[in-house]
Amino acid sequence: MDTLLDIQNITHHSDLLKLSKNQLVEICTDMNLPTDGYRPELAFTIWEKIKGNTELQNEKLKAWKTRLLCGRTSVMWYQLDVGTSKGIKETLIKQCGFNPFNYIKMPPKEELTSTPILISAANGDTESEYFLRFIYKSGVTKNIYGDEMQLIPSSSIVTVYVNEELNCFEVRSEPGTASKVARSFARLINREIALTPRNILVPFGNNVEAMADALEGNLIEALSKPESLLEDFTAEQTEAIAKVLTAFDEYLAAEDVDSLTKELKDAKIAFGGEMLSVPFAALILSGIEKVSLGVAGRDLRELVLYDFLKPYLQHQGGFIQFVVSDEGLPQSYTIKVGLKSNSVYFVTPATENVLKFVRERIF
8 A cells, every 4th residue: 555645745845945944953953964054055955865765754854744834925715615625635636647645746847837737745634634736837047157048947836735624725825826826726626617716804804903803913014095085186285284284293392373274274275175074184195005004012903093094094904913822832923914915924934733723714
């Protein structure tokens, strides 16, 4: 009977680069390898020792399996129609012509294209979840020596996590690449029609604040777009707002009521009837493409300024900081939520446990 591959067996050099230097030094120490050098050097030294050696991979990398396919990454989720996820694994094995859970099949370099292809797979903690590795041609670099130029293709490997019980899968890559990998996976399992991206904020009422609450975390930065309460915002109106703000500063410094009154009257003339119907806070924000409000060490929602401006802002995303108990210790993690990209980026290197924590709240 063929031996099933585990996560540490489908790991590649690029995955080792996701680990911190301290983590790589620890692995090198356990393997009696040199611990001096930069992070890429340490990763390459480990890779040269373990590649193709399943027994050594199991011995030296198993303790790190919850980190190897994660790291600092973007994640996009896709929803499969209820009832369509059963039998995906069998279809996948049949379609790709080999059993990726038993073998790693790397394509010849010259045959690699920008279309992702499956090269290996490994089971997860339960029978309904597993990991797939796809490779694709990600670009071409030039190596120039004198009058000669050599074109060298570059490749990238992407992880797809499948959960048949939740009827979903996630692609761990930036949004553009994630969509391409998702299409390749859907074709492989004959599920293109049943494939839809998961709107990450729908479970939270399209509210990034509600998502922060679900993660029991803090909203530490909000990326927003001002509400378009005025169709046009002229240079004259912009100047009028600036003068009001300057006059207000002067009033606080010298109690110059006359100057503040004059500028308010001039602004009223500049805006005509619009100034009567639009709140002044909204006027200040008008004409600005993006607004970013952030705070360190606490929740942004505790700021009076944020509460004051929030009614006139459309959230486009934000940064959420939350705590997850990982390996018995509480650890702080930060994610960036993108509404337009419909993705989550793990600013803090993630683990499988952290990804599960976020995933279970989205699904």
